[in-house]
């Protein structure tokens with residue numbers, strides 16, 4: 227009985243969406259009455275509920291479903307942690323400055339925006355319809371002062387257009403000097419002023435602070451939550467009975483001093499992340515639940531496709547991708563698929579979701595493979611989740627710096643028995659013979675290969691031998707100083723540093739793209755906007771609408787208390803506005819169901835149930851409607867089944 231809804235009746239209108247989000251206070255610029263600060267936003271009631279519901283679903287989907295160990299580590303971090311992790315040296319973006327005004331721009335964004343705008347201008351000049359992101363680029367450009375950029379759309383030669391496409395397909399792969407070269411080669415200037423820009427310089431994105439009253443401990447606000455997992459590794463491992471694989475998970479705030487944040491929630495300076503660190507045996511990256519996701523189909527944009535200048539993803543199952551080596555291993559593939567399932571469950575349009583593999587330069591030097599979940603929106607494709615195999619890098623560097631044994635010690639079922647040449651030193655005699663060079667001699671012998679030791683043993687059997695240290699000095703050895711014997715060794719413990727697979731979610735980006743994907747206007751009336759948020763994440767699940775205030779108080783109380791007891795979040799709208807207006811307001815807030823109490827409710831204890839997307843209405847007894855609505859909100863039934871149940875109910879009433 228549910229009729230189809232044409233959600234694409236009106237073209238997506240970003241200005242309308244942004245106006246509505248602000249009007250309904252999903253989120254707003256922070257400190258607005260102080261004129262605000264770029265890149266900081268406050269969430270209002272519907273935005274906060276939406277984020278809380280996304281987090282709730284994330285916790286169910288990952289932490290509960292996968293038995294992960296949840297942690298909550300501090301934001302304030304002493305400097306040595308980020309010196310060790312490499313963030314102090316390398317957590318930087320390339321920035322350029324306007325040579326006249328000193329305005330600061332992020333170098334890769336400058337190149338991307340200018341080339342996209344030129345391609346959009348080219349399309350316009352050729353009379354080809356622009357894609358939404360290109361329209362955005364043109365809109366931005368037309369507001370700017372650069373005369374050349376504002377001039378009539380310019381046709382590009384086919385070679386130049388192809389070159390721009392090639393650059394854009396691998397924009398994340400360029401180093402700072404290469405971005406500088408691109409600016410010179412393609413005459414890229416600051417579009418706001420038309421002025422040239424400086425050579426790109428690295429800019430560290432971490433906010434510095436100092437801990438303690440005298441400022442003696444330099445520190446940083448964390449730019450990601452990951453280090454909190456690594457520094458707690460020993461305790462987490464112990465909690466997991468000393469075994470891998472296991473995963474820890476954390477949801478919390480991160481801070482990045484972004485160079486010029488101008489993209490709303492997509493690029494902010496303070497944001498909530500949800501991160502997983504899955505610790506796994508480096509020799510065995512299979513995943514025991516891989517079969518559950520093997521057939522999940524994904525859009526995969528691998529690095530070879532990008533290097534060839536294309537951005538057309540290949541459609542493939544995860545099983546196929548891991549089998550063919552497109553995705554490096556099962557565990558990484560498992561998480562890529564689980565990320566897909568999570569994002570689509572909360573309402574991201576699967577057709578506008580792809581996984582892009584990092585190109586060689588883009589990936590951290592230690593990582594083995596990395597895939598970003600990118601979601602298409604009005605600004606183009608935006609990374610919303612990163613999923614990387616970080617190998618053993620993090621635990622290794624922290625162990626080296628602190629001396630903490632960040633390793634797994636695994637009892638071997640079968641001890642490994644090996645025969646080995648073992649050098650034994652006469653320390654006393656060696657001390658007398660070599661004095662302060664003793665450690666050099668010991669080190670030189672101890673680091674010899676099996677083959678070298680056998681050769682040395684042979685020479686000693688002849689009376690003496692000469693060895694060469696790493697710095698080229700020679701030392702004479704005799705059988706009195708050193709003996710080498712073949713021994714049988716038994717190893718019953720295997721010690722190794724686990725590898726880490728890290729899915730890292732930015733919740734603000736997911737929330738914003740979800741709002742774009744859910745937003746549409748009714749066919750008959752472009753002014754009537756709807757947010758088709760899935761029930762699981764909708765800020766309010768049920769709107770209770772009494773016809774007029776006083777007479778219905780008791781029923782309103784009854785209905786809201788029953789919904790509360792069933793764990794369904796509802797709101798009462800008893801304003802004086804017409805029911806139609808009240809529904810329209812809640813369509814904008816994404817409330818999936820409405821129940822209306824009218825005079826029939828008083829007389830016959832009936833209630834009307836309305837569905838947001840179709841606007842269909844069903845009538846039933848109050849308790850039956852409540853039972854149906856609770857099942858709808860818990861995801862036990864869909865709208866089709868709700869219709870059948872209430873129609874059955876109405877049929878029975880008529881017979882009775």
Ligand SMILES: Nc1ncnc2c1ncn2[C@@H]1O[C@H](COP(=O)(O)OP(=O)(O)OP(=O)(O)O)[C@@H](O)[C@H]1O
Pocket residue numbers: 482484491492493494495497499609610611612730731732733734735736
């Ligand atoms: N400035 C930001 N504002 C909002 N979300 C962010 C920001 N930076 C990162 N994120 C989120 O955190 C996730 C993991 O961070 P990661 O370090 O992989 O991002 P990134 O590669 O630095 O992003 P970008 O290249 O867009 O700056 C991203 O997928 C994104 O969702």
